[in-house]
Amino acid sequence: MTPPSQHAPASWRTFLLLWGSQSVSLVGSYVAWFALNVYVAQVLYPGEDQKAPLALALGALAIASTLSAVLLAPVAGSVADRTDRKRVMLLAGVVSGLLTLGMAALMFGMTVPFWVLLAFVIVTQSLSHFHEAALESSYVMIVPEGQLTRANGMMQTTRQFSSLLAPTLATLLVGVPALLGWGGGLAPLAQGVPFALLVDGVSFLVAALILARLAIPSPPPAENHGSAAANLKADTRLGWTYLLRRPPLLQLLIVAAALNFATAAIPVYQTLLTTFTLEADRVARGLSFPATLAIIQTVTSAGMFLGGLAISTWGGLKQRRILGILLPALVSGAGLVLMGLSGNLYLTAVAFALTVFVMPITRSHSAGIWQSQVPRELQGRVFAVQRVVGRVTVPLGMAFVSALSTSLPPGPVIAGMGLLVVLICAVQLLNPTVQRVEDREYVEGLAAARGG
Structure with missing residues (x-):
């Protein structure tokens, strides 16, 4: 390769x-x-x-x-x-x-x-x-x-x-x-x-x-293996095999999947918290439901845009980019915990903004690692696996939160999702395997020990 x-x-x-x-x-x-x-x-x-x-x-x-x-x-x-x-x-x-x-x-x-x-x-x-x-x-x-x-x-x-x-x-x-x-x-x-x-x-x-x-x-x-169906089967198997033999990349994918699972339902969080958790506060402030939801959505969108602008201007970490993934993801998880526990409109809006502000920073560092580590002739097939895992967690996260919120207050559910992200990121910060994800010789050495 x-x-x-x-x-x-x-x-x-x-x-x-x-x-x-x-x-x-x-x-x-x-x-x-x-x-x-x-x-x-x-x-x-x-x-x-x-x-x-x-x-x-x-x-x-x-x-x-x-x-x-x-x-x-x-x-x-x-x-x-x-x-x-x-x-x-x-x-x-x-x-x-x-x-x-x-x-x-x-x-x-x-x-x-x-x-x-x-x-x-x-x-x-x-x-x-x-x-x-x-x-x-x-x-x-x-x-x-x-x-x-x-x-x-x-x-x-x-x-x-x-x-x-x-x-x-x-x-x-x-x-x-x-x-x-x-x-x-x-x-x-x-x-x-x-x-x-x-x-x-x-x-x-x-x-x-x-x-x-x-x-x-x-x-x-890539070399052909026969029919188009045979090529697709071989390519899908190659993408999964490549990741399974490289634990640092596989564990990085798990972090991304967990973050997607927890944050996929941000639009749902906005509506649920406005409807239930923030009702008393918005009434005390004399705000209507649409006005309250508009404030949260506007602040959230601004936070995401500013996060993208920040990483574009800064350019990100040049070394140890794994910290550009895990540390912002920790902040995102903490933001989820804060928005789940807060009953104050403006504190909740800040929590939304904080949660999404760091998401472009996390995603950009993650993409940079994947693009620099995966051989260029394999990126289409390996990234396909990455997209499948990342996107499947989106509807799963939405369904999970929606289902739990039918019987539980949405605030604790959202805080629990944030705590999940914090725990996973904290564990990975202490994981020496993930910390060496950018060490190509180390990653390929693990792959060679596993047969490819």
Whole structure:
């Protein structure tokens, strides 16, 4: 296997161009997703008697997005290691752009039925997973190793900025026909959502155009084992075997899974705590439920964005990056404990902000370690396992918290989740195996002792 450091000369300028173009596309995607939810809620199921089908429709869109990420991760990882990664990104971007423009055109001419929207989401989300697998596996090919943490932090910041900007930008785009005086009733809204999709479609094509002009090398493709099914089976087995034979990386994955499990339900925490734990405090302050929830959500979003901005500016630790994972994760766990035990609105909001502020720092250091430790020709397949484990814990965490909160006060449940994170991180800080996760000779020595 080729060490990650042995690749074509790294170019920070290439990454900046790639990051800038992908950021534009990401903003467009967040805008389109928000607009699609508006379309479902206000065009397809706007009536008071349609709340049940509306809930089912919105749930179906969310499940389709989440489930496709888990199911397609091994396939996308295999393709990323067996195909030119730049070509995969280009194909996914161009096809997504054309499909999105086609959906916009369809909406201009008719009311699109829900099953068509669902199929559109499944296909475009599937393409995005292939794009993501190829993109994440390309960082180490173009970014100097010392800048990997910064690069991942910049991508984290873009995601948070996009999530903050999308509702406002989508609302402006959806309102264009009304501003122009087109039609009446729901007509402007039905005609306005396609404007948001047009922005997304164009952003895909602009990103693809810039990507086409960038030099992004790929490692030699993996050897074929026969049929596509045989290749996928072998690639999935390789990804799991690689991790099982390298305990430091496997234990790092367990830390990430535990953190995802505990923090996945942050939106649920916001609603539960506002409804139950903070009710007395908000009433004493003369605040309504929506106003209280808005305060918490706004502070949380700001905390996440500032965390991404901080790691992007700082660039992260250059040595002992494991501390850039475990120490911020400890803070995140402590924040969960604080928000679970607090009955004060503003202290709870601060706890939310603290919890999410350190999350981009943790994720960026983690990504930097994985990208620098896993051989470049294996990253698609190994990262596929990482994505499966990381994303499966998200719905599990949400389901766990929701189920417990039906019979227990949500505050202690959330505090318990935070305590779980604190304990796991404290144990790993004392674990010499995890502390040497960046020692490649040590990690590969363990793998050799286990047969590969």
